[in-house]
Amino acid sequence: MKKTPIDRLLAMTTPGPNGCVIFTGHVDAKGYGRFSVNKQNARAHRVAFEQMTGPAPEGMGIVHLCHEVDQSCTGGPQCLHRRCLNPRHMVLRTRSDISRGNTKGASYVNAAKTHCPQGHPYDAANTFRAKDGARNCRTCARERGRGWRAQAKARATARQLGLRESFAALYVAQQGFVTGVVLAEVRDRNFALAEDLTAEAFIRAWKAWPKCRATTDAQVRAWLRTIARHTVIDHYRVKRNTVETATDPTAWQYANQPVEQSGGCYSVRSGRQLTPA
Ligand SMILES: [Zn+2]
Ligand SMILES: [Zn+2]
Ligand SMILES: [Zn+2]
Known part of the structure; x- marks a missing residue:
């Protein structure tokens, strides 16, 4: 068979x-x-x-x-x-x-399995499905999120502390340099104004510090010089706009000069008189 x-x-x-x-x-x-x-x-x-x-x-x-x-x-x-x-x-x-x-x-x-690896129940309230159908524990997901947020916050704080420290060092090392740059740009060797504008320049530098890519001392100084010069230029520009434009809108070169004396042309950058009054 x-x-x-x-x-x-x-x-x-x-x-x-x-x-x-x-x-x-x-x-x-x-x-x-x-x-x-x-x-x-x-x-x-x-x-x-x-x-x-x-x-x-x-x-x-x-x-x-x-x-x-x-x-x-x-x-x-x-x-x-x-x-x-x-x-x-x-x-x-x-x-x-x-x-x-x-x-x-x-x-x-x-x-x-009735519980997640951490022992939380896989019940209706504590469970959600991933795209592939796998069950996920809500409690664990929440705690993971909390951990990530705490880590991100700690990183941000550390970064902020690092920025502050490096900027404090920058201030100590470059304050004299910036004062020199400002002093060369303000008119009449105005030391009080130079001090104010140096402080203002460092406030601007602090705001820009997180984005500063300068690494060498020369690069750092070039970066600070640009900021310091713009601080001085903006100072005189604001004065010109508020004081003089009403009477002589074309005479931007006369910035910071009282109208009645503004016969000469002044360099915005150095404040030097370029033409005689
Ligand atoms: Zn097998
Ligand atoms: Zn078998
Ligand atoms: Zn869990």
Whole structure:
């Protein structure tokens, strides 16, 4: 009497752990048993499953539950479960479900968990789903957010402290230099004004300090010189606008000079008289 395929299959098995029925015939590179029915070579577990429960529908794949519940199995060709023919150890699952859970049956194992790794319950109030359907713990997410915010704040504070310290050093090192630049630009060697404008220049420098890319002393001085000069220029420009434009809008060169004496042309940059009155 001719043996049925299932008889032939079962003759090529040996009992494994946890009720597995391990195929002992030819195994392919991926660790699946191979078996021929009607001159068609197929995976042994699929033949066993279909012989006992009927053909697997289109789009459905066969999954080994014995593999998914075995936390010690890392999968791959060495996985003994791939050769298991026990039909009770196999279920049909959609291909998309399988590809989603194919990291060691993660979805199957995770679905059984009632609490997050930190012990918070996976209940309706404390759970949200990620795009891939994975459950996330709200409490943990909240605490992670809190941690990130605290870290960002600490970084900002450290940066601010660093900026203040470096600027204090800059002020000590370059105050004389900036005063010299300002003094060369103000008119009449006006020391009181030079002091005010030096202070103003450092206020501007402080505001621009986070964006300052100067590294060498020469670069730092060039950067400060530009700021100091603009501070002086703006000082006289403001004066011109408020005092003189009403009477002589074209005479911007006369900035800072009383109208009745403004016969000469003055350099805005140095305040030197360029033409005689
Ligand atoms: Zn099994
Ligand atoms: Zn396995
Ligand atoms: Zn949690």
